Amino acid sequence: MEEVKSAVEEHMDLMADLVQKLSSELRAGLRPAYDNFIGFFHAIDWKEPWLIGLVGFHIVLLLVTIITRRKTNFQMCLFLLTLAGVYLAERLNTVLRMNSKSFSSQNYFDPNGLFISVLWSGPLLVIAMIILINTLFSLCYLIVRWKRAELRHRASIARNKEE
Missing domain, CATH: 1.20.1280 (Monooxygenase)
Structure with a gap:
């Protein structure tokens, strides 16, 4: 039972990290993606x-x-x-x-x-x-x-x- 509990806690920690990374990327906006696209476009x-x-x-x-x-x-x-x-x-x-x-x-x-x-x-x-x-x-x-x-x-x- 303890193994299941620790596995669930690890999974929850991993999910919390993923949500935090996603929210910080969304807060940064689409500017980095736009800049990469413009750089790609001008390199051709x-x-x-x-x-x-x-x-x-x-x-x-x-x-x-x-x-x-x-x-x-x-x-x-x-x-x-x-x-x-x-x-x-x-x-x-x-x-x-x-x-x-x-x-x-x-x-x-x-x-x-x-x-x-x-x-x-x-x-x-x-x-x-x-x-x-x-x-x-x-x-x-x-x-x-x-x-x-x-x-x-x-x-x-x-x-x-x-x-």
Whole structure:
């Protein structure tokens, strides 16, 4: 019983420390995160052709996602392709790190994969979430249509019985 009591006390102390750290970070505000983002943004040379192409690719993919929102099968293929792109990001980072001198003025591809995560996986995940939300709305609409048809069918059966 004492072991359980000491384990619970240790857990409570750990939770109290975590809450205190979180509250102190929240009191500090979002300024440090904003400063890190601005530093990251300014460290990138946005005029490089391959970066312009990458941003253009993500914009075109987003437009295709929005335009084809009613085509469920195409959207599911697009969803799987975007998730496959995220899955392959680590390998892509390794290949690009080895060959970065051939297409880039600086090597953005660190071993931790921060750059590829932010500029490749991040937009792909946002597009995948848009597809997922669109699919959920479509499913809700189909369920409502199905239920209305079922109620109409029951009402017609009831009318036929009365006659």
